[in-house]
Amino acid sequence: MKDILSSLFPQALTGLSLWFMAIFTIVFACGAIYGAGYMKHYSGRPLRNTLHWIWYVVAYVSMMLLCVVDNSIAFLVSWEIMALSSFFLVIYESEKPDTIKAGINFFIQSHISVVLLTAGFMMIAAKTGTYSFEAIPRYCTHNNGMAAFLLLFAGFAVKAGFVPFHTWLPYAHPAAPAHISGVMSGVIIKIGIFGILRMISLFSIDYVTAGAIILAVSAISGLYGVMMAILQHNLKKLLAYHSIENIGIIGMGIGLGCIGAGTCNTMLATLGFAGALLHTLNHALFKSVLFFCSGNVYHGTHTLDIESLGGLAKKMPWTAALFLIASIAICGLPPMNGFISEFLIYSGLFGWMQGAEPGVTTGAVFSILALVMIGGLAILCFTKAFGIIFLGSPRKEIEAHEMPASRIVPLVIEAVIMLSIGICPGVYAKLAGSALSCLPFAGITKLTATANLGYVGFASLVFLLLACIIYVAKSRRNSKRQVSEGPTWGCGYTQGTPRIQYTATSFVKTYVQLFSFLLGTRKHQEIPTEIYPVSGHFESESYDKIESGLIDKPLTAYHRFTDIFSFLQNGKMQFYMLYGIVFIILTLVLTIIFC
């Protein structure tokens, strides 16, 4: 027994595993506290809730196992446990047809990932004869490991949500309860990132090619994720697309790190991998806060449709403040944590650009362009999300109330960690140091030397203080002057109603027009053609072009093909017995002929 265990688990944990285990534990713990409050709304069904929490613990344990195991069979088994338990967590409200549909979509896609992983690990086992991870470096010395690496990368990419494997995310996240969406988006998709990093630490392949592929896929994921996010009107769906964007940013860091490792450029490898590791932590924190906030909005107002919300900041001040902080963080703006990881990746990209190899600069320029566009689009998206949901006046008559402390406190804890990363990034970079040293050519000493994170934190702190000083000075001065209240200036129009406020659709209209060649929009309209007024209506909805091209269209074609044979399934018992007899005869005849 002891032998089996010691063959499955390594003698000592690596820094990489510890880093990810720490992230998972923080978010799972906050999710549990938050979820306890969230599930009070569903207290009428104790059996189902018990099962739900059992799956929650199973999911956590399987994630920990994934970080620890050192054997591909054990890895796949834990992966399967993780996939199944998260499936059951997603379909908590299984009485809703949409939830079941999203759940099954998630279930199938997680198993596509299992297939790819199994194939990748089997390729290695077939050559080396052992399933231990230790065999992978040996495998790479005798074979070109690229094919196996890319198979495994594709498998992990399905879980992480890289484009074009992202299509399960926008369905699974809105269907799940808020604490599950937060945990899923915060950490469960990160197990894909962990897998990719773990494989990079084991494989020794042509890192430059692998890095270039990862970088390209990630840049496209980042851009596509945020471009689709802007169009969404369901808050959770919007956040789900932002997960794809952030996975893209993390992937850009990984790709950059790989390229650094391939060119033996320790500076680049360190900055890239450090950016990816820190962004994994950062995204886990701010995305779970955002999803938890969306849960508060959902239970406070019973809707997630951005267009019907408005002015929630007055009724839910804590949720609003936390959503704002997390929005600033996810846009990568100082003084929050998102900026730190994006800064590291920027530093890497600008450093890479100076490289001597021809062609490198072009890659760097386009990566910088992608990262800048992602930042700008994220600001557009989150000014829309925060502004329309929490500011202005309510767009529809909706009862709203703030949530109890159990659903605020875990978020506050996470927000404090986020701010502390933004202001003392050096401390967290040191923590990531032992994880960094597991990755090829990366090390913490190089990071502290090149990235001058201390200055960044200091500048962010000065920024924060400056804003506070100006605000306090302004308020003190205002307290001595006459301050009065009046209606919003309507530019001469005095009969304004909340309905004439700018909506989410109108806020992003210019953007949609500009990028219409990339975005899919369906319009349903009935234009009045009579001279006298008759009823007409207009409705537009966005759809995911990649999803419709890659999944929907092939599926319809497949259905059309299989429909040809539907005459076989006619429901008559006699025919089925005939099929059986034909089958038996065929088997007999064929065996006789061929043997």
Place this chain on the structure above:
Amino acid sequence: MISLLLILFSALFFNGIIGRVKSISAGRKGPGIMQPVFDVCRLFRKGTVYSEVTGPVFKMAPAVYLASVLIACLCVPFGSKGGLISFNGDFVFFAYALALGKFFCIIGALDTGSSFEGMGASREATYSMLAEPAFFLILGSLALMSGHTSFQEIFANLHPSSPMSWALAVCAAYVFLVLAMVENSRMPVDDPKTHLELTMIHEVMVLDNSGIDLGLIFVTGYLKFAMYAALIADLFIGSLPIAIGIPVFLGVQVACAVVIGLNESFTARFRMNHNPQFIFTLACIALLSIFGVMLMSGKLV
């Protein structure tokens, strides 16, 4: 330190000079150069009216907006003498700090619940998203040219003797100048003197600000102009001694203000749907200049 003082000093006059140029070219008598400063002082003395719809975000927005531009000013060096905040990659911080200011400006506008301000906010968010790549690409080409990644080192290592540096400096100066005009919503993107809210961008976002809040927003606008002009001046100061550097700095500030004033006197505002093209042209110029630098240094292909 010296750059901060000089930026603060030139911010006092910048908008005054624009106004003066406009009035002279229109043949009007016009206000004096210090008029914008008097306007701000008057606003600071006034009381404030807040809309009933607004909340804390609206009150925070002007403060964060000003703080963002101030912290960005702290990053701007004076030729080879670094700003108060100077580190490798400080221009990333510069751009992202400004973006935070814009973020708050936009949500401040949305806080009023006015459809006009929502419209302005939407335009500002879209246009700044389009303008951002231009800044990063032009800084990228400067970084590539000089081989460094902080403002101070970039400007210290731009050798004004080589023709390539000059060409790049001129491109960068153009990009910074137009960026300043876009960021401050001047012609040809926006007309600050228009009376129709439907055609405004920045002005319509601050319709509900009054008193000290409006004053802070004005100050921020003045500082933003002086800050971009300081970046342009830095392109040409390089490692000149201070005694020559200061007159060059002030000269560039005045020249920028005059160019903006003349431009406003003789061009009309674009139609709103032409603006994205115009702004994206900047990114294209920046991209061309970065490829130019790559071509010259043999890094292309």
